[in-house]
Amino acid sequence: MSNATIKNYLRKNPQIRTIRVAACDLNGQPRGKRVPTRFADKVVEDGTRFPLSVLNLDIWGEDIDDSPLVFESGDRDGVLHPTDRGFIPMPWLEAPTALLPIWMFHENGTPYEGDPRHALRAVIERYKARGLTPCVAMELEFFLIDDSGRKLEIPISPRSGKRRKAAETLSIRALDQFDIFFTDLYDACEAMDIPADTAISEAGLGQFEINLMHGDDALRAADDAWLFKMLVRGLARRHGFAASFMAKPYEDYPGSGMHTHFSVLDEDGNNVFDDGGPKGTDTLRHAVAGCLNAMQDSALVFAPHLNSYDRLVPDAHAPTGLCWAYENRTAAIRIPSGSPAARRIEHRVAGGDVNPYLSLAAILGAALNGIEDGKEPPAPINGNAYAQEMEHMPTDWQTAIDRFEASPEMPRIFSKELIRNFVLTKKQELFYMAELSPTEQVEIYLDTV
Numbered sequence: 001m002s003n004a005t006i007k008n009y010l011r012k013n014p015q016i017r018t019i020r021v022a023a024c025d026l027n028g029q030p031r032g033k034r035v036p037t038r039f040a041d042k043v044v045e046d047g048t049r050f051p052l053s054v055l056n057l058d059i060w061g062e063d064i065d066d067s068p069l070v071f072e073s074g075d076r077d078g079v080l081h082p083t084d085r086g087f088i089p090m091p092w093l094e095a096p097t098a099l100l101p102i103w104m105f106h107e108n109g110t111p112y113e114g115d116p117r118h119a120l121r122a123v124i125e126r127y128k129a130r131g132l133t134p135c136v137a138m139e140l141e142f143f144l145i146d147d148s149g150r151k152l153e154i155p156i157s158p159r160s161g162k163r164r165k166a167a168e169t170l171s172i173r174a175l176d177q178f179d180i181f182f183t184d185l186y187d188a189c190e191a192m193d194i195p196a197d198t199a200i201s202e203a204g205l206g207q208f209e210i211n212l213m214h215g216d217d218a219l220r221a222a223d224d225a226w227l228f229k230m231l232v233r234g235l236a237r238r239h240g241f242a243a244s245f246m247a248k249p250y251e252d253y254p255g256s257g258m259h260t261h262f263s264v265l266d267e268d269g270n271n272v273f274d275d276g277g278p279k280g281t282d283t284l285r286h287a288v289a290g291c292l293n294a295m296q297d298s299a300l301v302f303a304p305h306l307n308s309y310d311r312l313v314p315d316a317h318a319p320t321g322l323c324w325a326y327e328n329r330t331a332a333i334r335i336p337s338g339s340p341a342a343r344r345i346e347h348r349v350a351g352g353d354v355n356p357y358l359s360l361a362a363i364l365g366a367a368l369n370g371i372e373d374g375k376e377p378p379a380p381i382n383g384n385a386y387a388q389e390m391e392h393m394p395t396d397w398q399t400a401i402d403r404f405e406a407s408p409e410m411p412r413i414f415s416k417e418l419i420r421n422f423v424l425t426k427k428q429e430l431f432y433m434a435e436l437s438p439t440e441q442v443e444i445y446l447d448t449v
Contacts, residue, residue, distance in 0.1 A: 001084045003044050006100070009087040010037055015096045019087065021048055023080055023102050024116055024226055025055045026422055027304070028355035029448060032080075032102065040100075047081040048102065055104060055114055056421040058432075059305070059448055064424045069114075078104040078112050085223055091188035092234025101223065113415035116357035117219070123365045123413060124218050130371075131267045134364050135344075136221040137214030141256035141352050142232055143249055144178060144206045145242045147446060152249055154206035155241035167203050167253060174201035175208075181239050185210075188231055194224045203317060204253040216265060218360060225258070225356035233447065245352035246445040247303070248310035255311030255318060256352030260363055261336070263344040264371075273343040278326070280335060280343045287345060288324050288333055289377035290370015291363065295322055295332060295349065297407035298362040299393050300400040300426060302350040306433045307445050309400075311351050312393055314386045319348050321390040323381045330385035332393075349393065353449035358414075358422075365413030401426050
């Protein structure tokens with residue numbers, strides 16, 4: 001999108017008085033500035049500036065104590081330019097406002113490798129170098145929560161005035177109880193050009209899932225997921241309750257995941273996973289092998305917070321074992337049935353609390369490693385993965401940090417700078433989370449992740 005096209009959005013929408021410019025930090029938090037529209041042209045043309053360290057803050061928004069990005073380097077600036085998304089409305093705010101997504105570069109114009117959006121861009125460029133294009137879709141689960149009292153509860157239904165304290169899997173009634181919210185949400189998604197498709201009620205208390213349509217632009221898919229999370233949280237507050245993508249707000253109910261479906265297209269637009277039958281090609285198996293091979297070392301990306309590990313427990317609808325299967329939701333990697341032309345991989349490990357850019361980079365990067373190496377996966381499993389002997393995901397935050405830091409696989413996917421920054425961030429959060437009560441931990445995660 002040209003700068004002229006980006007600026008023309010504000011000419012067509014004179015009711016907008018202020019804009020936000022925001023980039024995504026390592027925790028998926030939007031970091032940026034509020035700017036009057038009369039100065040928007042300068043931001044579009046010249047970019048804006050803030051310290052490199054701003055994309056490497058902890059979950060509280062604090063500097064990382066021992067980061068070389070802060071005092072050691074003088075806390076120098078990066079330059080942030082608009083992505084090709086352009087301006088989009090922010091329907092969760094009372095005043096008409098537009099958001100301009102931006103990403104970070106060095107002064108000389110080279111990408112800042114600590115920016116998670118650039119991490120995904122680098123993986124996509126590896127695919128392009130091989131004449132391949134990932135085709136991606138995401139399913140995002142979240143909870144609607146009344147957090148006004150001392151304990152978390154499902155909100156009172158605007159329709160019935162009642163609070164139904166039960167899980168209602170695929171319940172039309174549960175969707176209809178919050179019809180006003182979901183109608184506003186779909187209208188907002190259309191305004192923001194987020195391809196929201198099917199909504200269902202899930203197995204958790206007040207838990208729902210919305211699918212985002214597949215497309216052959218993985219960067220845009222991650223943009224959509226990031227913006228969708230921002231929208232859902234903000235719009236829920238306008239309706240008088242909270243929405244949260246935290247992995248496990250309720251001990252007795254399943255947590256929220258972000259399942260990623262992907263296939264890979266060749267230069268002629270053919271799906272390289274399609275062999276005309278139900279099993280898929282050698283390339284599909286190589287991609288599965290790459291995902292399994294990197295899964296334990298990339299657990300920190302898929303489960304980035306202390307609360308994330310409450311979700312990754314047996315018999316709780318989240319995968320714990322390193323395995324794959326055809327049409328089996330207990331496996332970490334599922335190959336869905338259906339038309340061979342749509343043969344794809346579903347990666348089921350990530351929680352709803354992830355950074356979409358990092359999660360998608362880890363998944364697609366690992367799959368490409370497997371394709372490049374020609375790896376073969378173990379045999380697909382049958383039956384209940386929880387009841388079978390196999391290797392498992394890390395079960396605690398410290399182990400995940402250690403594996404990510406020491407991994408031989410992660411430098412093939414992420415830059416050394418991003419690995420260092422992410423590890424430093426998570427070590428600091430691990431230290432300070434230990435000082436908080438469980439209630440305080442929930443409070444910080446509820447509105448952020």
